[in-house]
Amino acid sequence: MTQPAATPYSASSSKPLIESNRVEGTPVYDPTGKHVGSIRHLVIEKISGRVVYVVMTFGGFLGMRAHTHVIPWDKLKYDTKLGGYRTDITEAQLRGAPAVDGDEDIWPDRKREKEVHDYWDTPPYWGI
Numbered sequence: 001m002t003q004p005a006a007t008p009y010s011a012s013s014s015k016p017l018i019e020s021n022r023v024e025g026t027p028v029y030d031p032t033g034k035h036v037g038s039i040r041h042l043v044i045e046k047i048s049g050r051v052v053y054v055v056m057t058f059g060g061f062l063g064m065r066a067h068t069h070v071i072p073w074d075k076l077k078y079d080t081k082l083g084g085y086r087t088d089i090t091e092a093q094l095r096g097a098p099a100v101d102g103d104e105d106i107w108p109d110r111k112r113e114k115e116v117h118d119y120w121d122t123p124p125y126w127g128i
Helices: 091-096 110-120
Strands: 027-029 035-044 051-058 067-072 076-079 084-087
Touching: 035 067, 035 084, 035 091, 067 091, 067 110
Parallel strands: 027 084
Antiparallel strands: 027 035, 035 051, 051 067, 076 084
């Protein structure tokens, strides 16, 4: 039996898989390349195993007075040149975004999840 051909990766691209602990702390940049925050952790749907949200912090200094927001995973794309994730989200949008600030009990609450998706104008991962 022949093995399928391996997917080629250029020297500037990353490997196709990454461990979650390597994503935590990764910088996030706005459309202009300005650093707007960092990934705190990922939220994974149990059944499918799909990453659906990223919990991101922005602002503050040395972790103090930082704001924490839930962002749909689809809003981020890895940029090998920046070594971080690029998003179309601006810092101004983050300031008005629904915050979790220590209350990460959003996951079982579809109403709060819907507020997140409505704010970011993204379809919910669970369908309509």
